[in-house]
Amino acid sequence: MLFRMVADSEAMSRVELHDDFVRVFTPEGAAERHADFHLRWLRHNCDVDRHPTTGERTIDSAELPDELALGSAAVDDGVLRVTWSHDGRVSRYPLEWLRRHAYATDRIEVPRPPSDVRALELDGARGLEAITSDLLSRLEKVGAAVVRREHDRPEAETEAWIDVLGARGLRIIGTHFGRIEDLRTDNTTNTNIDQLGYTNAAIELHTDQPFLDEPPRYQLLQGIRDANQGGDTVLVDGEAAFRYLQSLDRDAAELLLRTSIRFHRKQKNFEREVISPIVTIRAGRVFVRSSYFTEAPYQLPFDRMSAWYRAHDQFVRILRDPRNHYAFRIRPGNVLIYDNHRMLHGRTEFSGARWLRGVYFNATGTSSSDDETSG
Numbered sequence: 185m186l187f188r189m190v191a192d193s194e195a196m197s198r199v200e201l202h203d204d205f206v207r208v209f210t211p212e213g214a215a216e217r218h219a220d221f222h223l224r225w226l227r228h229n230c231d232v233d234r235h236p237t238t239g240e241r242t243i244d245s246a247e248l249p250d251e252l253a254l255g256s257a258a259v260d261d262g263v264l265r266v267t268w269s270h271d272g273r274v275s276r277y278p279l280e281w282l283r284r285h286a287y288a289t290d291r292i293e294v295p296r297p298p299s300d301v302r303a304l305e306l307d308g309a310r311g312l313e314a315i316t317s318d319l320l321s322r323l324e325k326v327g328a329a330v331v332r333r334e335h336d337r338p339e340a341e342t343e344a345w346i347d348v349l350g351a352r353g354l355r356i357i358g359t360h361f362g363r364i365e366d367l368r369t370d371n372t373t374n375t376n377i378d379q380l381g382y383t384n385a386a387i388e389l390h391t392d393q394p395f396l397d398e399p400p401r402y403q404l405l406q407g408i409r410d411a412n413q414g415g416d417t418v419l420v421d422g423e424a425a426f427r428y429l430q431s432l433d434r435d436a437a438e439l440l441l442r443t444s445i446r447f448h449r450k451q452k453n454f455e456r457e458v459i460s461p462i463v464t465i466r467a468g469r470v471f472v473r474s475s476y477f478t479e480a481p482y483q484l485p486f487d488r489m490s491a492w493y494r495a496h497d498q499f500v501r502i503l504r505d506p507r508n509h510y511a512f513r514i515r516p517g518n519v520l521i522y523d524n525h526r527m528l529h530g531r532t533e534f535s536g537a538r539w540l541r542g543v544y545f546n547a548t549g550t551s552s553s554d555d556e557t558s559g
């Protein structure tokens with residue numbers, strides 16, 4: 185949450201500026217209450233747009249620009265004063281008037297997706313087996329874990345990771361790339377490498393293999409060789425992002441749940457597609473499929489397309505907001521493991537001989553319609 189706070193020292197009222205709304209705090213006895221007001225609502229109710237003698241409103245909200253920008257807001261002498269940066273206007277709202285017309289009093293805010301990498305990190309010096317319980321509990325709780333570990337030849341440790349995780353119920357699955365992926369620009373060990381992962385290009389946030397009926401549940405990414413420049417990893421918690429969207433725009437969130445689109449992966453020697461919503465709820469958990477490079481052109485009814493784009497873009501803008509990201513480097517020897525049904529991942533462009541190893545897992549006992557046929 186990014187906001188500024190300006191206090192009215194006499195009345196002890198204060199205001200916070202958020203992205204799309206203003207929160208006004210007012211004292212009530214020993215307690216403090218707050219009310220949230222959308223920027224659009226505030227501008228629609230600007231005191232300047234009133235007839236000077238009758239006091240009637242002189243504009244309709246439809247006359248306002250789609251984008252409103254707020255420069256500053258302060259409470260002074262019982263009045264909220266807002267300065268709009270897009271046209272320089274100053275609007276005034278007596279606190280008593282705001283209190284009478286409040287529509288979101290004491291609203292509890294859903295937090296943004298978390299971004300503190302320390303919540304993911306584990307010290308791998310204890311050894312693989314000693315750390316696995318902590319790793320699996322982080323994976324369950326926050327959707328990912330990063331093991332900070334050094335090794336002279338990390339590539340010699342990949343099988344040990346597979347064994348340790350296998351003993352704890354994570355079954356390795358092959359994909360159309362093979363059993364273990366060598367994510368490097370000079371790849372010689374995998375099939376179907378005509379895709380972004382094997383280049384040095386930036387890859388925006390996505391989930392892996394949304395075009396399968398059952399995408400792999402987990403991916404392990406092991407650092408083997410560092411990039412000269414770039415190659416940073418970015419993760420975002422898709423479940424937290426969706427809950428955040430629900431709190432801002434429930435209709436947009438519901439549209440994501442009930443609109444199916446086509447995911448289509450077509451490579452030289454591989455093709456697969458699936459029709460599914462981007463977000464589904466499974467046993468109370470949010471399951472995200474999202475990759476801009478495998479979405480087929482949308483074919484929705486004409487009268488649903490505009491609303492769909494608004495909902496979709498709103499969700500992806502939350503996902504892509506750097507304030508909502510875990511950003512870190514997978515160093516040689518380090519291991520990232522993430523829940524591919526919950527977390528989206530991406531990387532920055534890089535130069536040099538960066539080499540990551542990728543291994544997919546499902547939980548033992550879960551079925552995947554694709555892991556045998558696509559390998």
Ligand SMILES: [Fe+2]
Pocket residue numbers: 381390391392529
């Ligand atoms: Fe990926």
